[in-house]
Amino acid sequence: MFQPRVETKHAVADAFIEWINSFDHISHPCKSIGDLYDGIVLFEVLADIDPKWFKLIRSADVGDNWVLRVNNLKKLHRLVSLFYKEKLNRDPSTLPSVNLNLIAKEADIDETISLCQLVLGIAMQCDLPQRQTYIEKIQSLSQPCMQVLMQKIEEVSHLFLFLLFIFLVCIFLTRMKK
Numbered sequence: 001m002f003q004p005r006v007e008t009k010h011a012v013a014d015a016f017i018e019w020i021n022s023f024d025h026i027s028h029p030c031k032s033i034g035d036l037y038d039g040i041v042l043f044e045v046l047a048d049i050d051p052k053w054f055k056l057i058r059s060a061d062v063g064d065n066w067v068l069r070v071n072n073l074k075k076l077h078r079l080v081s082l083f084y085k086e087k088l089n090r091d092p093s094t095l096p097s098v099n100l101n102l103i104a105k106e107a108d109i110d111e112t113i114s115l116c117q118l119v120l121g122i123a124m125q126c127d128l129p130q131r132q133t134y135i136e137k138i139q140s141l142s143q144p145c146m147q148v149l150m151q152k153i154e155e156v157s158h159l160f161l162f163l164l165f166i167f168l169v170c171i172f173l174t175r176m177k178k
Contacts, residue, residue, distance in 0.1 A: 011108050015114040015141075015148035022137045023048050033112050037103055038062045040073035042119055046080070049134070050067050053083055070104035073115070080118050088125050095121075096156065120149065121156035139171055146172055 013033040020036070021029050026044045030033075040062075046054035062068035077100055081092040098115045102108035123134040134173055138149055150168045 009113060011144065012113050012148050012152070013109055015145040015152075016113065016120070018141050018145045019120070019138065019149055020045055020116075022141065033109055034107060036112055036116065037107055038069045039076040039115055042115065043072070043076055046076070046122065049123050049130065050083070050087075053087070054079055066104040070100055073100040073104055077115070077118075080115075080122065083122060086116075088122075117152045117156050120152055124153050135168070138168070143172065143175060146175075 017030045019031060019034075020026065020041060023045050025048050028039050028041075030036065030041055043054060043056055046057050062072065077098060082092040082170070084095060085092050096114045096117060098118070099108070099111045100115075102111045103115065124131065126134070138146055141149070146168070150172065153168070
């Protein structure tokens with residue numbers, strides 16, 4: 001099986017930022033992974049995917065208050081875990097773990113990437129008409145971004161999205177030939 005190689009965590013972070021910025025209903029474009037540490041933009045992305053499940057939280061500026069950031073992140077993570085369990089029939093214990101305190105307190109890039117990966121997994125496993133929209137968003141991104149996101153989809157989705165992964169690989173290889 002083809003597995004693209006990801007060079008650095010910064011390349012992964014940049015790919016997630018490019019993907020998140022492809023959403024029309026985020027309150028502001030993300031310039032860096034640091035724009036995700038409070039969970040608000042990720043809530044906005046999830047609300048675009050399933051507005052009934054992910055109702056937007058108040059988007060008050062939490063600034064440097066890590067307690068407010070971690071509270072947002074806990075609510076986000078709880079809803080994400082419940083979504084995987086109840087709507088996607090996935091055992092949340094099989095998902096990548098995320099240390100929300102490290103994100104909120106120490107601006108940890110790796111943990112933020114893990115949280116973004118869970119959001120990406122939801123986008124790729126949502127109902128079919130919407131899923132096609134999110135696949136098309138990924139296809140419209142740069143090749144390096146698409147390569148990183150394909151790897152992250154495979155990691156979080158395992159067998160559930162094997163066919164989708166193959167489809168994206170075919171698209172990627174077709175683009176490389178051009």
